[in-house]
Amino acid sequence: MSRKQALIRGTAVLTVTSLSTRFMGFFYRMFLSHTFGEENVGLYQLVFPVYALGISLSCAGMELALSRCVAREAAAGRMQKARELLKTSLIFTFFISCMISLFIRQNADTIALTFLRDSRCSSLLFLLSYTFPFASIHSCICGYSLGLKQTKIPAVSQLLEQAFRILSVIFICMYCSGQGQNISIAFAVAGLTFGEIAASFYSLHSIRQSWKQISEKSRSVFLPPAAFRRHLQRLLEHALPLTASRVFLNILQSVEAVSIPVCLQYYGMPAAQSLQTYGVLTGMALPCILFPSAVTNAVSSMLLPTVAGLQEMKDRQQLRSLILKITCSCILLGCFCCGVLLILGKWIGIFLFKSPLAGNFILTLAWICPFLYTNTVLLSMINGLGKTTCSFLFNLFSLCIRITGVFLFIPAAGISGYLNGLLISQIFLFLCCILRLSVYAGKY
Template sequence: MKKASPFIHGTLVLTAANLFSRFIGFYNRIFLAGLIGAHQMGIYQMIFPIYLVGFSLCFQGFQTALSNMTASLRAKGLEGDAKKILSVTVCFTVMLSILFAAVIFIFAEAICQTFFHEDDCIPCLRIAVFALPFVGIKSCIHGYSLGAGTSSLPALSLCIEQISRVASIFLISVTFYAELPAGAILAVLGMVIGEFVSFVFTILSFYFRQKDSVSSIYTRQSLFHQLLSLGMPLTGNALSVTLLQSVESILIPLMLTRFYGNQHTAIETYGILNGMALPFILFPSTMTNSLSVMLLPKISAAKADGSEKTLRRASRYPVIFCLLLGLLGFFGFFTLGPWIGRLVFQSGECGTYLRLLSFLCPFLYISGTLSSILNGLGETKTTFLHNGLSLTLRIFFILFAVPRQGIYGYLFGLTAGSILQVLLNFRHLKQVL
């Protein structure tokens, strides 16, 4: 019997883990929505722009660089150097994470009062940044594992994180939940505990799986310079896009407040959209995200080998698959959206958003795959430009359409931005290939 290729096997493992994680996450969101309400769910969502800036600044780009360097070094038989670059990346990203977390913790009150105008965000943000150093170490090990062609550790770690998050939220809810100053803190505590447990599992699993390696020709200093040269542009791209996304997330509640004339209603609407409807729409993207993660090194290797046939095949079939999945998602959510909203969240408003968001499915599912292919071809500046243009268009709609049309103005902008990004990526990919 023919064994599945590492690419297919890795994609299937990550997809299975992501599907399991999403199912657990759905239960968690349903439980939280019933326990803390849509308003507190909105507050929980509001802290993520700042949290994700830390994620992008401290380790997202360096994780990708580490993965690429690990694959290259291992292909040359330099196992020792691959482990060296892992330790160098861990030390560097932990230092950045601790520094960022300290700054945010100290200035959390000023940040929340300036950007969110919601005091309940202050303790949530201060608690959330404690997770960043643990997430940084875990992400580096995951990047090393993916570079080595092993997806089982990241997949298991993701499942452990979700199980720990849900279990901790449930335990807190039946013990000292009533003593918490804000309901959103329950969700943040669950997130931090889940990340810590997943971090411990990742460290122990990685330690016991490793073997001694002595093949090494590079110094730590030279590897660090390579990491910076490869990781800094990736970090710049990721940070720029994240900052635009953060501006978008901060502006939505503010512009909704102008439309409704009531901050409580604005945050509640934001919580229904981002905390309930969008996670359902993004559920099928677990498969496309796994495909994108495994596709990038495959495209890079095909480009290095100069194999145009492999490049075209590796680009064509994933795009066709994502397009078909997007069309299936559109028909499913357009037909069942109102029923899902009433059944799962007892919210007719959520069901309405699901039906409106269904038009996004083909574009949302295909955009990540197109970006991954272009990144694998070395077109990182192009994907950054396209992401930036898409987000800029969405921000334009938030500033000028949301104050007049409410949440529907944002949905129109989200659709227009997604279509623009897919068209630009597809056009450039045709030119490159």
């Protein structure tokens, strides 16, 4: 199969998987709302910043770094080193995730009271802590598979994770209801762990099956200390900037969640109305804008190892052509979505959400589509080229603009100030990525 065919096929598989899990998640949220009530679902959502931060610290950056390094080794025909990189990442991320789990378990009460402002989250955090070791295994094996441009394990494990998460919660609720026992939102948090357990066991089994034809030495988990240190240093050179970027993003999202309603009150909006405005923006308008990102996220997952492989092979013409074609395609996709949302935005807000305000937000946010969708793949290409520090700095400056939009623009202009800050941040990120890739392609 040619490189182009592999990229298209992999993107199609991951896109279908992403859309499927999003539809499953949509109905799952409806089930949670009907079964547990809005207040308990709010508690469930409250622990997700801790979950996202734990994943970012333990394995998110390592997954992307592993994908790039494996792609380069595979392109050079060094599969033994690719397998050693996977073993190194599994050992390291499993250790880090266990430390994070232990920290959360020992400090669940403090985190719940100090950061989440609700003592009821303590038991949920305790259950959530068991998720991270399994998530680290799942993440590393997916990164290794994507580095080899193999999408079966990432796609099937993603579907299994979502299916086991949903079905385990439904079955537990049905059993407790039949026994006359109380139903707790803690079941939904336990579902996260069940989902990651299923995904990690499937991933380990699949890797074991794929390695049956190689020597016993290659299958061994043991690595010489010198090789472990050498591979870990290489992985961390790429993983640390990516991890820092993810952590900053999660911190920003937490800051936004707390600060936007408060800053709207500084603008003069009543507290209840400020919460309603924020809910319409994040729960109705933004999901509509982000829905097509299932395509660009799939493209970015396949692009990183593809770009790394072309760089290793020093295929200059192919690399420049790929950057140009993918960038233009994403811009066209963004422009098309922008046009559709400008035409149908008002109708979507009223028909789907019964909210004219959501329609207004969709119209405003439509202009962000060409930049938002393209930035995802541009950053993936930059990471694929090994310029993870650049992507970190670009993300950092873009996040600073968003924070400025929250604390300076909202008190002066209301929610439109934040939306303008969001648009400016995406344009800034787009220009930085385009400039960096242009300079690199010119020199390369």
